[in-house]
Amino acid sequence: MRRRLWRNCLRPSHQTRPPPMAVKWRGCANLWPARGDWPGWPSLSGNRGWRRNLPRPRLSCTFISDRATRRRAIMSKPHNALLACGLVMLTACAPPDTASLAPASPDAPPPGQSGFLLAPDSRVMADAAPRPSAQPGQTYALATLIDMAQRNNPETRAAWERTRQAAAAVGLVEASYLPQISAQILTGWQRAEGAGIEDGLGLLPQGNVTGDIGVTTASVSVRWLLFDFGRRDAARAGAEELSFAANVAFTGVHQLLIHNVTQAYYDLQAAQAREGIQRARLSAAHEIAAMAQARRAQELATVTEEAQAGQLVSQARFDLTRAEAETAAANVRLATLTGLSPATRIGINPGDTLALPARPPAELDRFLADTLSRRPDLQAAFARARASEANVALVEASFRPQIVASAALGHRWTSGQLSDDRVPVGLDHASDRDFGGVFVGVNIPIWDGNARAMRLEAAQADHNAALAQAEYLRSSAEGEIIAAYEALKAALAANQAAGDLVRTSRVTYDAARSMADQGLLTVREVDTALRLLYDAQIAEVEARHAIRSSAAMLAFASGQIAGG
Structure with a gap:
């Protein structure tokens, strides 16, 4: 049996004694590290001891029954595709390496920096809005400066945007009272292939069967929440309070x-007034120093008094600098x-x-x-407290049922084709039809794992x-x-x-x-x-x-x- 196995592997066309099971030859190039195909290998001719000189095969010949052969022939390509898809998905699921994005230690700089001094970022000033400039020599009243601040300060614009956001939230709740209309277009195609298909009655030989089917659906659906027993009213009350x-x-x-x-403005006024006082004080100090120098020239003042006068000037100049x-x-x-x-x-x-x-x-x-x-x-x-009270009513309304009406109207196109290489004529099918329906449903919450009770408790605590x-x-x-x-x-x-x-x-x-x-x-x-x-x-x-x-x-x- 072993000798017949080797012979069949070396000569796939050998027909002297067919084995009881079919042998699938995967190629001797995958079994031994040869330089060419087995039938043309010259080292085998004229050498009776060639079997002893052959290296031990890494893979063995596989005996496969006819039914297994057909099943593997049919399923080999889909299995390979599924395996490839699985490998791709496993590769995509690999976690990213984010450790390199953070500093290596508490005293180390971030990646890409040599120290703790940041490089200039041009994006910081890229979208900076131009600032208005004051006219040189022009004086501004307090009311004018207040008006300029209300128009130019970013905080007022941010607060204005928040009011618009709150108003949009009210409109979002109002929209829930209206029906929702949506359109859908779905199209798809599917192919199924079968290789080595046998006739169960034995009337037809093995063959390949291919089936194609395509479906396209276009529909318009309407969904309308008719009654929710206070849920939307509570949401609207809360949104209005937040607005x-x-x-x-x-x-x-x-x-x-x-x-x-x-x-x-008042701080600037006071600072300018203090600066004016210090200027007058410096001028008076200069007058006192001049008086002391004059008296010193007349020998009516001492050197100490003259030095004290100079000290007055220095102190007044220092106070003026600080006031400026x-x-x-x-x-x-x-x-x-x-x-x-x-x-x-x-x-x-x-x-x-x-x-x-x-x-x-x-x-x-x-x-x-x-x-x-x-x-x-x-x-x-x-107002926020009243909004939180409305949120409590909203959670309480979630315990009550909802009545919803819905309708759908559409058209479906279907086409299919079945081909068999054993039959010269294939089968084609195409159809299109309308569909539609009107439904009324009631959604009654019964048990949700005590989640609604927890939400109600959280809403009351927030209130x-x-x-x-x-x-x-x-x-x-x-x-x-x-x-x-x-x-x-x-x-x-x-x-x-x-x-x-x-x-x-x-x-x-x-x-x-x-x-x-x-x-x-x-x-x-x-x-x-x-x-x-x-x-x-x-x-x-x-x-x-x-x-x-x-x-x-x-x-x-x-x-x-x-x-x-």
Whole structure:
């Protein structure tokens, strides 16, 4: 049997004694490492011991029955295709190597960097909007700067987009009340092949059968949710409350911007006033130094007094430099808020201010009750709480059934072909027909693993949290209003005291300067009077600035700020 196996493998055409089972020869080139085909291999001729010299085969000849041969012949190509598809899918499922995207250690720079200094990224400034520029030498009133900020500040545009988003959410809920119409076009083709098919009756020889079928369907369907027992109503109520909250928040953004611009405007005014005082102080220091030098030339003053006069000039110059830096910083902040370039020098009118209030509002309790209801953040917070309450009703409605009506109308085209190489004539089939239907269904939720109960509990917790947050904001707002009220009262009292201090300091300095001209006072005594005068003037500037800032803060905290 073994000798017959080798002979059949070497000579597939050998027919002396057919084996009881068919032999499938896969090619001797795959069995032995030969240089050519077996029938023409010269080393086998004239050598009786060639069997002993043959290398041991790596693969053995396979005996396959006729039925297995036919099955493998039919299924070999599909199996190979499935195997290839499986390998491709396994390759696609390989996880990506993301470890190389992060730094190797906490103290190592990110990949592609030699240190912790980033390279310039041109995409940062690629879409930067051009900023308006101020006219050189032009002075701006507070109302003009507020209008510029409302038009140019990105925060107002972002808040406006959020209001549009909330309005679109309301429209999305409204759309759920209307029917949904959709069109579908589906087409497909399928082929089935069979090789070595036998006739069960033995009337036909083996053959190949091929079948093709194609289907195309075009349809229009309508789906309408008729009743949901309050689900859409609750969703609409929640969306409307969120839209109201977005609109109120939009107003709050504008009020905050107005307040910030107003404060920056008053800060710049105060900084310019302090700078002017320091300039006057430097000029007075130069006068005192000149007086000391003149007296020194007349031998009426000592070297110490002359040095003290020079010290006054240096100190005044230092204070002026610091005041100029504060003015520049205030200018940068105001320019940034108004949407201008931070390098823009904004000119303002020092006299363009609101009249100082004579006294704070009376009856604080009534003032609180009226102003708390005007605050945008409180209105938005309680609107969000009402929206969360509507969400609770929405989850409760999910326990109820839904009634849905649907309809479909379409057309289907079908074509098919069956061919057999044993039969000269194939079979063809083609058909097309219309189809349609109208349906009404009821969806009744019965059990979902307690998921709806968990959603209801989460919605109620969210509603309670929203109410607590709103109550906290209301309490904080009361504190802000009372603090601004007390700050305004203190600023008004400080302004009155600062005015008296400036008047008395002016009298003291004038008297000291007159006595110094007569040689009755030293430079140090004159400097003390001068310092007290300018400190009083700065205190008056700070008091007036505090009044305006406190009044603006009180108007903002009470939700009543609408301009400079």
